[in-house]
Amino acid sequence: MTFRSRRLEELLGGTLDAISYADIAALVGNPDAAEAEDLDYKQAHYTSEAKSREELAKDVAAFANHMGGVIIIGMAEYRGVPSMVFDVALDDARLRELQQRIASSTAPAVRWHHVLKENPASPGNGFLIIAVPRSPQAPHAITVPPLKASTAALRYPRRGGSTTEWLTETYVASAYHQRFTALAGRQERMRELQQQLAAQETDRNLPHLLVTLVPDVPGDMRINQESYERYEAALRQARPFLGQDEEPFKAVSVQAQRLMLHNPRVRSRSDLAYLYTDGSGIWALPLATSFDQDAEPNERVRALDADLLVHQLMSALAFLGAHARDRCGTTGTARVEADLVDRMYSHPWAPPEPYPRPGQLRPAHLYPLGLLQHGPHPHGEFVCRHAQAEATALLDDLADTGTGLVQACSLLADQLFHPFGIAEASPVAPVGEIRRAAWSGPLQAAITSWAEENGVPQTGL
Structure with a gap:
């Protein structure tokens, strides 16, 4: 090590x-x-x-x-x-x-x-x-x-x-x-972080990607007044989305053994991250979808762009990996899990959802997710409410934001795409390449620029 x-x-x-x-x-x-x-x-x-x-x-x-x-x-x-x-x-x-x-x-x-x-x-x-x-x-x-x-x-x-x-x-x-107890409790730690967030955020009725990272070797981030002021300034100005200048975190608050990154004005519709003192972290990212206007309400779905999902996933991996390594001093490997949900109640560790009243109409936010790919790549064949992926990754690969990050993202993205009937996530390749044709619009420009700056290979298809 x-x-x-x-x-x-x-x-x-x-x-x-x-x-x-x-x-x-x-x-x-x-x-x-x-x-x-x-x-x-x-x-x-x-x-x-x-x-x-x-x-x-x-x-x-x-x-x-x-x-x-x-x-x-x-x-x-x-x-x-x-x-x-x-x-x-x-x-x-x-x-x-x-x-x-x-x-x-x-x-x-x-x-x-x-x-x-x-x-x-x-x-x-x-x-x-x-x-x-x-x-x-x-x-x-x-x-x-x-x-x-x-x-x-x-x-x-x-x-x-x-x-x-x-x-x-x-x-x-x-x-x-x-x-x-550290090594024996990594899986329990993962579940603990997810339960805490899912239980507190049940009013998040939009589709979300939740990315959780737990290092195999716990770190040690000290929180006192001096360190908090340093972290708070850096995290509010953080631009974690690869190739983009957006600053998603408007406030940084101290909580028990963690920092909470959030936007208090639109909490249920904004990015929320918990960064723990042991190097663990979880980030809930709301995902933009297009609403299907099918004439039959019960057959409507929310369409999610595959390149957006992959971009959010890769950005979260890099951000959480950097927290674990550079802020908490941990090294080696980490367990990573990604959960795609149509709403927070669909997360496996969320509390039971209240039953609707008799005769109550189905709310729009209950429609399941469909996945759309760009270019010559196939769209999803099925819809789903929850998809899950897990892997073990090297923290250096994630924090260094290079080919290793793309490889880790590809492994997780493939697992997230499988429930939709898609065999392989088109935006990234297992060898660590960016497939430009699978990206569209501003995201294509952002990811291409990022790949060039970080020496990540790109391919046309």
Whole structure:
């Protein structure tokens, strides 16, 4: 498991493997590169002295117990901002010492990987990067003896901003419980998120797509006043629909262990998302349909465009994947489920629908869904009220918004299309291609532009 952070990749200009020595050296004097909850600098190597051994164990365990991060050795800092390059030796002996000290000073032993950036002008010297992903085995303790007699025996560090905090006994107990129950409870967690939203939103009488993501390794998004103000500003300005400039979330509110993204003025007809502190998320997206004017009311349907459905699905996957990875620090795989419903009462975890009164006419919103494809691709043969899809996806594929995202979307879209009698979703191909002929109007222009910017291959049919 490797550490990935969109914030750091944007700051550095690429992934840790792809950037150069010069990219790191260019951080000197950049206030945006100041030490943070995912970034630390060290001027020189950790030594064998007791204080340095304790510092090394504290630094790597603090990242592993939070959202992960990187330590750049060979860079001095002044008030957190990188200030001067001090190349360090990049020999194997240093790496072996790090491996031995981290393994013997943390329990469970923290997993990490290293990246070397050699100075072209000084072979054998440069930057040593220690990359620590958020750990599924957290909490990690420091096992080296404390240097100060007043130091508490409880030795569980966690990164807090640019400094280190020490976890309380209550937090440690909760973290241990989460470790032992997380993997067994992923499916239950999925159902819990869907039940909460479906039960609270039964007045949503329009067709909706609900996309739910639960990471296999829980993350850790802290909500306090400072972080809320940062998240609130970013999420209200978020443009999650691929290739489009729309900002669907007009308000961001704090709720129990989550942020709620919504539009309070038209709540039942607008996008609603819950972003949880463990990296889970669910997004309810209302879908525009055209109303069938069949002369027989009982045979009328709501026609849904296939390209709209796929566009919403792919956008939601990217948005929720980025939340899990970049805001909560989780890595690896996630369970994803997509539910297409003609109204919220059709969701399998919604509460029972009240019976209509005798003689009451059938409301328009109860008509089932039909699916229309564009170009040479066939329309749906059947109608339905609920279609469901599920898959396991790599969070990096979703958050990086490239070919991997299209492949994951194709897998889920095919499952959603099957109840309509369509064998394969035409807008996207399983190999990760965009089929332009299956998109129409403004959506075709948006998705084509997005694909070109992100290196996603396209085909005419």
